[in-house]
Amino acid sequence: MSTLTAPETTPARTDRGFWLLLWGLYTTQFIGASFLNTGLVGILRDGGTDLGTLGVLQLLALVWPVKFLWAPLLDRWSPGRSRGHYRSWLLILQPLMVLSLLGMALLSDPQRGLGVVVVLAAAFVLFSATQDIAADALSVRGLEREQHDLGAGVQVGASYIGTVVGGGLALLIYDAWGWRAAVVTLALCTAVAMVPVLRHREREVAPVAPAAGRLSTMFGVLSVPGAVRWALVAVPLVALGSAALWSLVTPALVDAGWSLGFIGTVTSVIAAVPALGAALLGGRLCRRVGRGTTLLLGAGIQLLGGLCLVPVVWSDAPGAHGTQVLLGIVGACGVLAGYTVMNTGIYAVNLDISRPGHAGADFTLLSSISMLGGTIGASAGLFLASAAGYGVALLVGLVVAVAGAVACRSHPLLARAR
Structure with a gap:
């Protein structure tokens, strides 16, 4: 070895x-x-x-x-x-x-x-x-x-x-x-x-x-100036809110009367296509307009997606039909694509602050913290939906995700990356 x-x-x-x-x-x-x-x-x-x-x-x-x-x-x-x-x-x-x-x-x-x-x-x-x-x-x-x-x-x-x-x-x-x-x-x-x-x-x-x-030494990357607030506050907020939003999509569409096959197609295939485009676009936007602006743009896209889902989850008409289908598809695509755009800026900063001599440990720790935040957010989103309804859960998820994007945007690591 x-x-x-x-x-x-x-x-x-x-x-x-x-x-x-x-x-x-x-x-x-x-x-x-x-x-x-x-x-x-x-x-x-x-x-x-x-x-x-x-x-x-x-x-x-x-x-x-x-x-x-x-x-x-x-x-x-x-x-x-x-x-x-x-x-x-x-x-x-x-x-x-x-x-x-x-x-x-x-x-x-x-x-x-x-x-x-x-x-x-x-x-x-x-x-x-x-x-x-x-x-x-x-x-x-x-x-x-x-x-x-x-x-x-x-x-x-x-x-x-x-x-x-x-x-x-x-x-x-x-x-x-x-x-x-x-x-x-x-x-x-x-x-x-x-x-x-x-x-x-x-x-x-x-x-x-x-x-x-x-x-x-596995937590050594947190000694990088600004890394603690970045890794333990700003990024987890984005992951918490975004995962909470995405966790609501499938059960909300089920309760709206959509078939499981159609929901699977929307969430696994249709929404993934603009998300792929958003990832490639996000990388280029980070270079051209800056990572902070790109993060805010991603938050805006996600916000629009979440708002499109509001009439879907509050609709009294059963079954997938007409305007509801369009709003549901646009909403799912927006939520996922917005998170993807934000993630490109986050991953780029993680690449910056990972120390080459500890490359595997540093980047893995940073991404693991984000994954843990996403896991907690997904669970919290479903729990809140069961207690207060989809509308409240959507609103809270959007607020947390936008707050995370703003926290990332104002972080000195973003300014340094530019």
Whole structure:
């Protein structure tokens, strides 16, 4: 095992192959994640799996917010220095992700082999979360500072491609050709990312102190001036409000009388397309008008989306029809696209303040805090909706998200990034 090393003073040239590598890695993470959160849940529920079991399956997602616990280990050790510090991790983790999906394809009926499915799903979540650490570290070390805005757009945008494939395409294939065809397709899509991994050559770097990967240093990024208020106040507010809003969309549309199939199409496919465009646009806007302005623009888009949902959740007419359908689609797209635009600015700052010698641990900790905020926000949004109604929950979610965007906008890290 090798020890992580600090970067050279001369930045590496970021070529087309490196951008393809980032697209491949971040897309494949969310192919499997979206399938487990959306596609697999729908398939198992359609086969009669009880809601309690599905709830346990959803708990597997908690691996992602806590992956900062082992991120320092990836910074310090590598399975093979000659193949590149983080690349050598990817050469192991990416095939393991593929094999865990192929293992599910060996089952003819996921209901009958539910225990095996849960074990393989847990393995995939662990492998993909660890792969994300290595991918984030490569982003921090491989992108020059002036490329952080576009890099953040790729990170966020690729996730929506994965969401469309894992959440939408998988269900379409399942309906047409069955379980095995759907899972094998996802495995093949995940395997494609091995091509840029094999072609990538990670640059050599100089040694650093052995303490770089110890658990005692995992919170070191918070010592960066301004990082505490950024990571523990401003960004969590955006995640709290945005996740609360998004958590309301599906149950609100169900209660409005929409069919589950149509809701799935809207949330997993239709809304993901403008979100992908928003990620790419957000990265370019960060460079042209500044990250603070981009964050406020994202908050405005999300605000409009949330307001479009208000007449949908307060409508007394049952069923999806006419104006309600249009407002529901525009609302879902606006909420997700607005959060995406804000996220590009947030990710770009996270890339800026992550220390290259602790690339995996720093960026992972920052993103884990945001994920934890999102998890709490989603739960709080549903709880508030049950207690006070969708209208109040929507309003509170919008206020919190906008407050977070304003807090980010006024943060000195945004001004420094410009």
